[in-house]
Amino acid sequence: MKKLIMKLIGMMGILVFVYSCQQKSNYNNVDEIVAEAMETTQGITAEQLHTKIDNGDMILLIDTREPAEFNAGYIPGAVNIPRGVLEFKIDNEAFWDEAMLYMPEKEEEIIIYCKKGKRSILAACTLKKLGYKKVYYLSDGWKNWEMNYPLMYEKNPDQSAHTSSGESGGC
Amino acid sequence: MKKLTLIVALFCTTHWLFANNGINKDSIRSFPMNEYVYKSGNTNNPSADHSKFAILQQPFASAHDATAACLSCHTERDKEIMATSHWHWRRSEKLEGKGVVSLGKANIINNFCIGITGSEATCTRCHIGYGWTDSSFDFTDPLNIDCLVCHDKTGTYKKKPGGAGYPAESVNLNFVSQHVGSPGRENCGVCHFLGGGGNNVKHGDLDIAMLDCSREVDVHMTTEGENMSCVDCHITEKHQIPGKVYALSSENKNRTTCEQCHTDKPHQSTILNEHGLRVACQTCHIPEYAKANGTKMIWDWSTAGRLDEHGNPMHENDADGNHNYLSIKGNFVYNDHVIPEYFWFNGIANHQLITDKITTIPVQMNTLYGSYNDKGAHQKSHAPAKIWPVKVHRGKQIYDTVNMTLIQPKLWDKESGKGAYWTDFDWNKAAELGMAACGMPYSGEYGFVETEMYWPLNHQVSPASESLKCIDCHSRPNSRLASLNDFYLPGRDFNPIVETAGVSLILVSIIGIAFHAFCRIVFGGKCKIDNP
Amino acid sequence: MKKVYLYKKFERFWHWGQSLLIFALLITGFDIHGTTHFFEYGQAVTIHNTSAWAFLVLIVFAIFWHVTTDEWKQYLPTVKNMKAQLDYYLVGIFAHAPHPVKKRTLSKLNPLQRITYFALKIVIIPTMVITGLMYMYFNYPIMEFEIESLETVAIIHTMGAYLLLTFLIIHLYLITTGHTLTSNLKAMITGWEVVDDEDVKDIVEEAVEVTGLKIRPISRTRQSHEELEELVLDALHETETKVKNKKLKGQKK
Numbered sequence: 001m002k003k004l005i006m007k008l009i010g011m012m013g014i015l016v017f018v019y020s021c022q023q024k025s026n027y028n029n030v031d032e033i034v035a036e037a038m039e040t041t042q043g044i045t046a047e048q049l050h051t052k053i054d055n056g057d058m059i060l061l062i063d064t065r066e067p068a069e070f071n072a073g074y075i076p077g078a079v080n081i082p083r084g085v086l087e088f089k090i091d092n093e094a095f096w097d098e099a100m101l102y103m104p105e106k107e108e109e110i111i112i113y114c115k116k117g118k119r120s121i122l123a124a125c126t127l128k129k130l131g132y133k134k135v136y137y138l139s140d141g142w143k144n145w146e147m148n149y150p151l152m153y154e155k156n157p158d159q160s161a162h163t164s165s166g167e168s169g170g171c
Numbered sequence: 172m173k174k175l176t177l178i179v180a181l182f183c184t185t186h187w188l189f190a191n192n193g194i195n196k197d198s199i200r201s202f203p204m205n206e207y208v209y210k211s212g213n214t215n216n217p218s219a220d221h222s223k224f225a226i227l228q229q230p231f232a233s234a235h236d237a238t239a240a241c242l243s244c245h246t247e248r249d250k251e252i253m254a255t256s257h258w259h260w261r262r263s264e265k266l267e268g269k270g271v272v273s274l275g276k277a278n279i280i281n282n283f284c285i286g287i288t289g290s291e292a293t294c295t296r297c298h299i300g301y302g303w304t305d306s307s308f309d310f311t312d313p314l315n316i317d318c319l320v321c322h323d324k325t326g327t328y329k330k331k332p333g334g335a336g337y338p339a340e341s342v343n344l345n346f347v348s349q350h351v352g353s354p355g356r357e358n359c360g361v362c363h364f365l366g367g368g369g370n371n372v373k374h375g376d377l378d379i380a381m382l383d384c385s386r387e388v389d390v391h392m393t394t395e396g397e398n399m400s401c402v403d404c405h406i407t408e409k410h411q412i413p414g415k416v417y418a419l420s421s422e423n424k425n426r427t428t429c430e431q432c433h434t435d436k437p438h439q440s441t442i443l444n445e446h447g448l449r450v451a452c453q454t455c456h457i458p459e460y461a462k463a464n465g466t467k468m469i470w471d472w473s474t475a476g477r478l479d480e481h482g483n484p485m486h487e488n489d490a491d492g493n494h495n496y497l498s499i500k501g502n503f504v505y506n507d508h509v510i511p512e513y514f515w516f517n518g519i520a521n522h523q524l525i526t527d528k529i530t531t532i533p534v535q536m537n538t539l540y541g542s543y544n545d546k547g548a549h550q551k552s553h554a555p556a557k558i559w560p561v562k563v564h565r566g567k568q569i570y571d572t573v574n575m576t577l578i579q580p581k582l583w584d585k586e587s588g589k590g591a592y593w594t595d596f597d598w599n600k601a602a603e604l605g606m607a608a609c610g611m612p613y614s615g616e617y618g619f620v621e622t623e624m625y626w627p628l629n630h631q632v633s634p635a636s637e638s639l640k641c642i643d644c645h646s647r648p649n650s651r652l653a654s655l656n657d658f659y660l661p662g663r664d665f666n667p668i669v670e671t672a673g674v675s676l677i678l679v680s681i682i683g684i685a686f687h688a689f690c691r692i693v694f695g696g697k698c699k700i701d702n703p
Numbered sequence: 704m705k706k707v708y709l710y711k712k713f714e715r716f717w718h719w720g721q722s723l724l725i726f727a728l729l730i731t732g733f734d735i736h737g738t739t740h741f742f743e744y745g746q747a748v749t750i751h752n753t754s755a756w757a758f759l760v761l762i763v764f765a766i767f768w769h770v771t772t773d774e775w776k777q778y779l780p781t782v783k784n785m786k787a788q789l790d791y792y793l794v795g796i797f798a799h800a801p802h803p804v805k806k807r808t809l810s811k812l813n814p815l816q817r818i819t820y821f822a823l824k825i826v827i828i829p830t831m832v833i834t835g836l837m838y839m840y841f842n843y844p845i846m847e848f849e850i851e852s853l854e855t856v857a858i859i860h861t862m863g864a865y866l867l868l869t870f871l872i873i874h875l876y877l878i879t880t881g882h883t884l885t886s887n888l889k890a891m892i893t894g895w896e897v898v899d900d901e902d903v904k905d906i907v908e909e910a911v912e913v914t915g916l917k918i919r920p921i922s923r924t925r926q927s928h929e930e931l932e933e934l935v936l937d938a939l940h941e942t943e944t945k946v947k948n949k950k951l952k953g954q955k956k
Contacts, residue, residue, distance in 0.1 A: 069490035641744030659854035673865030694797040
């Protein structure tokens with residue numbers, strides 16, 4: 001009887017060890033990293049964001065795309081901090097002074113978005129590690145916002161890279 | 172020894188029994204193929220060298236003369252062409268509730284550029300003929316046929332903008348006509364990739380990237396593999412090209428299908444083959460579209476007309492370099508790597524004609540028929556409906572608020588002041604002229620209404636390793652088929668009452684057992700009744 | 704306490720084969736249902752289908768065995784002693800009371816077991832088999848019989864699965880209610896059940912009666928019957944002597 005129990009415990013131990021090893025170290029592609037980050041972060045829908053903006057809620061909306069992407073069109077009220085420098089600028093007083101905004105407190109609500117949602121999930125994960133408690137990502141990102149509210153955007157046309165295509169629209 | 176043999180036998184049996192998932196184990200050339208001859212290693216030498224023919228070396232005064240030269244040898248081809256829908260831009264279709272209608276690009280309304288009536292001379296740049304500027308075009312004159320647009324192999328043949336199908340002056344018709352051949356991707360693509368006013372605007376899965384792409388973009392047309400041309404699947408006989416676009420065709424006939432080459436049992440796994448009864452091949456094998464370049468997802472005509480500070484039409488781009496706003500057309504939203512929406516489709520569609528009243532909003536420009544209960548040939552109904560991946564194009568376009576019909580505006584004219592919207596930016600005038608050209612009344616009152624149009628996907632097939640996996644649909648959260656809930660899908664659906672009852676039953680048993688065991692441990696040691 | 708051989712090889716093979724297959728079916732079944740994620744979905748389907756076919760084969764063999772050996776009689780439900788059995792599980796067991804119903808070769812199951820296993824064999828397992836086959840072949844209607852929707856089939860199959868899982872949990876617990884925690888488990892592995900001394904006598908008597916039922920005289924005269932009785936008594940005497948002299952096969956000296 002004792003032997004049986006010992007064997008069972010041994011087997012379970014091996015199973016737990018093997019199974020848990022598959023969790024943390026090796027990822028096959030970036031989608032797996034994003035999938036795992038999604039489990040510890042929370043998303044909001046475009047509709048929810050739209051309601052917050054309509055109600056005039058005090059939120060900090062961060063666009064983590066590259067400046068060229070941002071200038072071509074962004075959600076009204078968003079501030080552009082590319083993902084590459086996010087962790088370095090988020091608690092940098094000089095940056096916020098220049099942007100003429102208040103530096104976010106750790107308890108403030110921060111909403112991050114990128115083009116399709118994946119960069120913002122990883123960014124949200126990092127900000128949570130830095131101690132920011134109420135960080136959310138916009139599910140499916142800027143494209144989701146555009147598809148739902150195609151006319152609600154702002155642009156910086158002077159700063160956006162102008163690519164002239166051969167034919168402009170008509171046949 | 173016996174035990175060892177037994178264990179080995181057991182292992183081998185279970186491995187054989189359970190290892191035959193076969194889902195991703197098909198090697199590229201091991202699945203059943205019908206009739207298709209693998210191209211690699213084939214040399215395709217044409218049977219005639221057209222540069223040797225004297226008739227193609229004489230100067231051509233006009234494009235019509237080039238056609239006459241072609242027809243001097245290919246004497247019956249004109250009759251073939253004039254029996255096709257590429258020529259007439261319409262064919263007879265039976266529509267549900269409307270009888271037999273002559274329908275096609277000539278008169279259909281969509282939620283992209285809306286329609287060609289009133290603006291023919293620019294739209295017919297994609298017509299396989301010369302000179303279609305208005306309804307007076309002679310469809311019976313063989314010399315109006317443009318042979319070269321499909322058969323040019325030089326890559327220099329271009330039709331000029333606003334030219335009603337005539338070639339640009341820079342084209343050397345002799346050079347082109349001396350180098351003709353079977354149509355390649357570039358011949359079909361010059362029109363079918365650029366429909367709607369730009370690359371990949373309309374279909375989402377027909378894109379100039381397919382002229383030279385990787386396996387990940389399109390596994391059939393990839394230059395890294397089979398390098399198939401359009402006509403390898405759309406097998407043409409006597410100029411009849413099968414495989415009509417679903418958005419334009421209504422009856423379930425004359426299709427090009429995957430089964431033509433791949434048969435209806437292409438997988439090793441029987442379960443995957445069984446899926447083919449209710450799921451179109453395209454659903455699993457086109458997991459996303461617009462993989463190389465973005466496609467237009469939204470077109471809002473109502474914001475058109477905003478000019479720049481000099482009063483000239485302008486454009487704005489989005490982050491990916493696609494048009495985001497055009498003065499002549501309004502706002503757009505592009506997207507790439509789009510996940511399709513899924514619908515039941517039995518091959519039969521309906522259309523919102525210019526003559527139809529608007530009854531629902533968003534207006535359904537084309538309705539795809541089908542439902543779970545449309546089951547199939549050997550079952551009760553005759554129109555098998557399968558789950559299809561579809562691009563849904565949403566938009567806002569002009570309509571007559573009094574007559575409750577869509578409006579066909581006149582969009583283009585060579586000169587300004589003629590009422591074309593793209594030059595004069597006057598909706599009222601454009602609506603009046605366009606509707607008159609259609610023979611339809613216009614009340615003078617217009618507005619903009621939301622519309623939806625459905626484009627089933629067929630191209631940009633992904634490699635087998637990228638195809639959908641079971642859990643993409645058979646899962647409770649995030650099923651791709653979340654919106655199709657007229658049927659029970661194992662893995663996604665459940666009955667909440669049964670689940671609650673079942674789980675409660677199990678929890679009650681476990682709690683009961685725990686309590687019982689606890690009591691046995693606690694009381695078992697104390698009271699002992701001597702066995703009599 | 705003595706050991707008695709109650710479970711023959713086929714019966715044990717059938718029990719363990721069945722438990723393995725039902726275990727596989729339950730795990731993969733709930734995977735397919737979307738509740739759990741032990742296996743990759745496609746794998747779960749393959750294992751479920753293969754186990755289902757194997758189970759069907761096992762069932763055929765089992766039915767054959769039940770009929771040809773008369774073992775089906777063991778499962779006939781009865782209300783005799785039902786109350787006593789329930790009382791034992793709810794009260795008596797905590798006071799180390801004896802089992803109210805004894806195991807005999809011809810009656811291995813207590814009333815509660817009888818009714819439960821009967822319900823399993825006649826109601827639940829056939830329902831699962833039938834709904835399972837309907838689930839598998841529902842895209843291929845036979846002649847005009849076409850199932851419109853998988854929903855009803857799926858719901859019944861799910862209900863049966865929950866009932867089976869409940870049975871399994873309770874069964875795994877109740878097998879610990881033997882003489883020791885593992886005595887029932889050991890019995891189902893080795894075939895030998897531990898019984899009380901008083902029961903040994905009953906079991907031997909039962910064995911003799913069963914054998915006696917299998918011998919008949921050729922003619923129906925009283926004399927033939929009396930001759931038969933004498934033969935039997937003689938045999939019993941001989942056996943008695945052998946037991947006393949420890950000459951019975953298998954008996955240790």
